[in-house]
Amino acid sequence: MSIPKLPVDKSMLIGALLRVPAHAIHRRLIAELNAAGFDELRLAHIPVLQFPGPDGQRPTALAERAGMSKQAMNQLLRSLEDSGYLLRSDSPDAGRSRIVRFTKRGHAAYARIHDILRQIESEWISELGLKDFTQLKTLLLKVWDSPLVR
Numbered sequence: 001m002s003i004p005k006l007p008v009d010k011s012m013l014i015g016a017l018l019r020v021p022a023h024a025i026h027r028r029l030i031a032e033l034n035a036a037g038f039d040e041l042r043l044a045h046i047p048v049l050q051f052p053g054p055d056g057q058r059p060t061a062l063a064e065r066a067g068m069s070k071q072a073m074n075q076l077l078r079s080l081e082d083s084g085y086l087l088r089s090d091s092p093d094a095g096r097s098r099i100v101r102f103t104k105r106g107h108a109a110y111a112r113i114h115d116i117l118r119q120i121e122s123e124w125i126s127e128l129g130l131k132d133f134t135q136l137k138t139l140l141l142k143v144w145d146s147p148l149v150r
Contacts, residue, residue, distance in 0.1 A: 025120060026043055026046050027043065028116065028120065029046070029113055029116055029117075030042060030043055030045075030046075032116050033109060033112060033113070033116070036112055038105075038108075038112065040079075040080075040083035041083075041085075041109065044076060044079075045076060045079070047065075047066035047068060047076065048062060048073070048076050048077065048080060049109070049110065049113060050065075050066070053102070053110055054077075054086060054100040054102070055086075055100065055101060055102045055106075055107075055110075056100070056101065057099070057100050058091065058097055058098060058099060058100070059073055059074055059077055059088070059098055059100060060073075062077075062100065077100060080106070084103055084105045084106075085103060085106035086100055086101060086102050086103060086106045087100075087101050087103060089101065
């Protein structure tokens, strides 16, 4: 599937400038995961699989992090559980609370995600140059740690 090249407009706002590359990365992750045998994974699963991953998290925390309802998150978790990527079990420290854990297949998929992301970073370094890529990443880390994203 070929994605049409978007027009470049110097007046584009930050939302689009961050969203377009993020969506391209998500599409590539799913395409490469599917090609590697993780056929059940879809773009809809990205909110569960995004950093830092779901392992050891409560479904409510995952829903909050993804900005979605608990019901929608539980649907995604059920789908991943049915496909053998994770298990939900009772939390050992909190009554009726549930905890999400990766299965062996889930750990393998998550490790593959990291491999793909390292490859993408390498390609971005080749395209932008090490100096510009390092500056981009430094600025994004600065935003990550700032009140701008809270």
